[in-house]
Amino acid sequence: MKPCKRIEIVIEEPMAPKLVELLRDMGLRGYTTVPNIGGEGDRGVRRADELAGDSSNTLFIIACQDAKLVGELVEQVRPLLHRSGGICLVSDAQWVVH
Numbered sequence: 001m002k003p004c005k006r007i008e009i010v011i012e013e014p015m016a017p018k019l020v021e022l023l024r025d026m027g028l029r030g031y032t033t034v035p036n037i038g039g040e041g042d043r044g045v046r047r048a049d050e051l052a053g054d055s056s057n058t059l060f061i062i063a064c065q066d067a068k069l070v071g072e073l074v075e076q077v078r079p080l081l082h083r084s085g086g087i088c089l090v091s092d093a094q095w096v097v098h
Contacts, residue, residue: 001097004095005065005091007061007062007063007090009086009087009088010057010058010087011058011085013035013058015083016033016058016060019058019060019077023073026069026073028073030062030063031060032061032062033059033060063095
C-alpha cells in the first residue's frame with residue numbers, strides 16, 4: 001500500500017463538467033464519480049430523484065499522492081463550492097496497489 005490523500009468533493013450536478021475540466025487541466029485523470037446523490041447542508045435539501053438532475057449533487061472521489069497537487073486542487077475547487085455549494089473533504093488514506 002502507498003499513502004495518499006483521499007479527496008471527496010460533492011458538487012451540484014450542473015457543475016460536474018466544470019470540475020472534470022479542472023481535474024484534466026491539472027493532470028488528475030483518475031477519479032470516480034457517483035451521480036445523483038442527495039443530502040442536506042447549509043443550502044437546504046438536495047434531492048437525488050429529480051428527473052433533470054438540477055437539484056442533485058455528484059460525488060467525486062480522487063486519490064492523490066502529490067501534496068502540492070492536493071493543495072492546488074483545494075484552492076481551485078473553493079470558488080466552485082462558494083458559487084454553488086457543496087463540500088470538499090481531504091483525508092489520509094492507503095492506496096492498495098494492484
